[in-house]
Amino acid sequence: MFNCSNKYKILKHKDINTKNNNILRIINIGSKSYKATAHFHNTIINCNIGISGSISNKKEGDKKTPKGIFYATKLYYRADKIQAIQTHIKKEIIKRNYKWCTDVSSYNYNKIIKNYINKKYETLWRNDNLYDLVITTTHNESPIVKGNGSAIFLHVNNDEKRGSLGCITFKDSHLRRLLTNLNCKTIIHIK
Numbered sequence: 001m002f003n004c005s006n007k008y009k010i011l012k013h014k015d016i017n018t019k020n021n022n023i024l025r026i027i028n029i030g031s032k033s034y035k036a037t038a039h040f041h042n043t044i045i046n047c048n049i050g051i052s053g054s055i056s057n058k059k060e061g062d063k064k065t066p067k068g069i070f071y072a073t074k075l076y077y078r079a080d081k082i083q084a085i086q087t088h089i090k091k092e093i094i095k096r097n098y099k100w101c102t103d104v105s106s107y108n109y110n111k112i113i114k115n116y117i118n119k120k121y122e123t124l125w126r127n128d129n130l131y132d133l134v135i136t137t138t139h140n141e142s143p144i145v146k147g148n149g150s151a152i153f154l155h156v157n158n159d160e161k162r163g164s165l166g167c168i169t170f171k172d173s174h175l176r177r178l179l180t181n182l183n184c185k186t187i188i189h190i191k
Contacts, residue, residue, distance in 0.1 A: 024182070026065075026168055026190040028054045034163025036065075038170070041181055045174045051163035054190060058140070058149035060104055063165050066139050066149055070188045073141070075179065076112075076124060076134040085133070085176070088183035094131065098124040100151045110140050110150035122151045129156050133175050137188060154178075154188075 025039040026049065033053055038045045049065035058066035075091040076098070085091065099121035101108040106119075113121060124131050135154040149166060157169030168190070170178065 022183070022185060023187045023189055024178070026188065028065075028191065036168070038168070038174075038178070040178060043177075045170065045178070046160065047174070048157060048160065048163050048169045049190075050166045058152075058166070060102065060147050060149055062149075063163075065164070065166050065168060065190060066152060067190050068139070070137040070139050070152075070190070071184060072154070072182050072186055072188060073136045073138055073184070076131070076136070078125070078132045081129070081132050085179065087179040088181075089135070089179075090184075094124045094134070096125045100124060102150045104146045109146050110144045129158065129172065130169075132156055132172070133179070135175075135179075135182070 021041060023040070026047065027037050027039065028049060029035040029037065030053070034048050034051050036047050036049045038047045050063050052063040053065070054067050055062065055064040056067045058064060072089050075085070075087055075089050076094045077085055077091060079093040095114070097114050099113045101111055101113045101121050103109060103120040124134060133156050137152050137154070139152040140148045140150065151167070153167045154175065155167055155169055156172045156175055157164065158171050160171070
C-alpha cells in the first residue's frame with residue numbers, strides 16, 4: 001500500500017521525469033475540441049474534457065479543463081450500484097446528501113458539503129451514472145482560490161459525443177481499469 005498524506009508536492013512541467021510510468025497524461029486533440037486521449041501504463045484510452053477544450057488559467061463556469069499537473073485525492077462511489085472497486089486511493093461511499101460546492105461566495109467553495117447551505121453545488125448522488133465513480137483531484141485545492149474552478153473530477157460518461165463542464169470523463173469500463181493502477185502518487189498531467 002502507498003504511504004499517502006494530505007500534502008502533495010506542487011510540480012512544474014520541468015520536474016516530471018518523462019520515463020516515469022506513474023503519469024496519467026491527458027492530451028487534448030485540438031485546441032477547441034473536447035476530445036482527448038489518456039496515456040497511462042503504455043495504454044491509450046479515449047476520454048473527453050471540457051466542451052470548450054483546455055486552458056492554463058481555468059475560471060469557474062468557462063467549461064474548460066484546466067491544464068497543469070495534479071494528483072488524484074479520493075474516490076467517491078455509489079455503493080448501491082458498485083459492489084466492489086479495486087483502487088489504491090482513499091475511497092468513500094457517496095450518500096444522498098453529498099454535494100460539491102461551486103459557490104464562489106462560500107467558505108466551502110471547491111469542497112464536499114453534506115447539507116444545503118450553499119446556493120450553487122453539484123449533486124454527487126445522481127439519477128444518471130455520471131457520478132457513480134468520481135475521482136477528485138488537487139486542482140485548485142491548496143490553496144483554494146475562489147473563481148479558479150471547482151469540481152474538476154475524473155468521472156464516468158459513456159456518451160463519447162459529449163464533452164464535460166471541465167472534468168475528464170471516461171467510459172465506465174475504462175475508468176474502472178484506470179482505478180486499478182491509480183494511486184496517490186500518480187501524476188495527472190493535463191496538456
